[in-house]
Amino acid sequence: MPIRFFLQCVGWSLPILVGLLVYIGIHRNTFPAPRLTANIAVNEQVHRLALLPTTQVDILAIGSSMTLNNLATAPLLDHFGTTSYQNAAAWGIGAAELERYAPVLIRHFRPRQVIVVTNMVDLQRGSPMGAADTASISVHLRSKGGPSTYLRHWNMPYYLRQMETNRIRFSDPGNYEYLGYDAHGASTLEVPKALIDQGRFNEVPPRMADLDTARIAAFARFARYLRQEQVELLVFCSPYRDGLRTSTVEADAAAYATLLRAIVEPHGHRLVNGYEMHWPDDLFCDASHMDHAGADAFTRWCLSKME
């Protein structure tokens, strides 16, 4: 009798399971990455990296949305003449998160060079990442993106909701949360001019006084760590659009570049300051995120300055 009841319960839940499976099957292309951390972009990027057939990458780009959106792939491939390049950036990876996130990736991919595109916001705030998050990332990379991670990070409401959001997030470069990665993990934006969010477009850059000393120290430790690992760091300072570059912004940008230079150069790393050039407003989707043409021009210019 109880067994029969139990089987009845299983029977009653079958339509729900079948319904869910059909729904997931129809929208399988937008099924989200395992919920390794609270940061959706990190989860998607790590899952993509875990599914790569290789664990050897010569050049690895790591960082926030500056690296994800403003570092175009084609100029890099042209410049370095290698296909062994991956962009592992995600929104919210500021300086403090970089210190936690990067070592996991560096142990896994053993790159020769690391590129970080950054602006002042990275030294101001980020999306917190703890030891548990980096442990989950490490396990998932080692498991080659195996489905067991979904069981360890099971959360049905999360996966169903992200599936819905990903329908736009994965396909529309006009969306600021666009995560339609190219083959190397970059995700350049292409927001139609009419749809540019004016709030974001006119957002004033932070002041030097707003920077977080703990994050500055974290970035210094990150630069030192890379030297210990014999990995070269290339830092590209990403500029704000011309329309926002007042004398105050210019002064802060110069101080910011000086600060970063003082951190990276003693370790033999290099820095290119994007503020040395003027970047017209029509290359931007908001105050600091460039569109595809902007990212292409910015990346080419930075690489040319390295020669």
Place this chain on the structure above:
Amino acid sequence: MLFNSIDFAVFLPLVFLLYWTVFHRTLRMQNAFLLVVSAIFYGWWDPRYLILVFISAAIDWSVALGLERTTDPRPRKLLLALSMTANLGMLGFFKYYDFFIINFNEAFQFLGMPLSLRALNVVLPVGISFYTFQTMSYTIDVYRRQIPATRDPVAFSAYVLFFPQLVAGPIERASALMPQFEMERIFDASKARDGLKQILWGLFKKVVIADSCALYVDKVYDMPEQMSGATLALATILFAFQIYGDFSGYSDIAIGTSRLFGFNLMRNFAFPYFSRDMAEFWRRWHISLSTWFRDYLYIPLGGSRGTKLFSVRNSIIVFVVSGFWHGASWNFLIWGALNGLYFLPLVLTNSNRNHLGPVAHGRWFPDLRELRGMLTTFLLACMAWVFFRARGLDNAVSVYRAICSESLFQLPLSVSGANLKVAFLAVAVMLTMEWVAREQQHALQLSPRLPAWARWTLYYGVVALIIVMAPITEASFIYFQF
């Protein structure tokens, strides 16, 4: 272990299968198995605190045996005092020690004689207020010779630790639950089916109602000083539904789960927001606690015998103690006292038992008088909930100040991460379903006259809403902190 977790979703079917297929042969096996799985359920949170539950059970089991062995009133009183001291001492230490220390320090500071007694910041063991009251009820009933003492320590420990109601009730009376542990349970499919429906409805109330409302309420009550009166009023109304969904949802899951194992637990909520006055509200809200205080505090104090003043005094004492049971803070004391004040006019005018039957009996809709009574009762309850929800008296005063200002007439603010439309829709669905089922035990006890397709559509609809509307994080139950 939380009822709304994946852990419990695996635990429950596994325990159900083992209970009815492997450990069903004898009563002793059934009880021993329930004891083990209940310990696992509780220990999932922190196994160290199991010791406290077992100490409480051991004391009351031994005291009850002692009570039965002697007829001499003096040692009987001593034994009862021993049980009360042990249980209330444990509760007092873990729950109230820091409160009294902090208040002593402040009072002596005020009098110019500073004390520096140290607060201990001890962690409150989950469910301590519930299981100590349940074990005390057993000892008192044995003392009153209403039930015999059990000689079976396993059955008694299983009664104390019974996992569905261990951490947040219903607080069962020994006379109702203990005999069920002394009688072999036989599987009853219709009871199990109804239990399953009640679990489903409880999950809906917790996951969809309480957790959706919490997204708005938590953010607004985190910084009431920055919110308008309208925003705070809306958050307070949503909190009324949050706490109802949270606690009655837990009770429904507990009762439904017990039914899967052949047990009947007492009803804990009877659609309290359809009450026409505050007396009716308290007959329908947290029934197991209200009746506990009635049987073990109000009646021993003299109840309604004697003068009106005497009866009023007893009612106020019960409400204040009940408030203090919820937590060691002035807010809960005031919340209890305020509810006592609401009750006063009803006692004084002998109208506290005006509404004993269901509202709008035999009709689809309430009449205007009933509607007015329900709305007034709901508003009074909401006014008291401010003290229950606010973090400290200052916070509560800020809420009242804003609600009583002209900012009450502004549009309420929306809060990032909280979807008000979802919360309103969920509350509307719950109120409609519960109104239709207001003469039943729970909202999914649907009329057999309803066609099967309609019933199944409703069941699957509720499941779909749970899946679609569930918040991403598993939220704990509010009453765990008591």
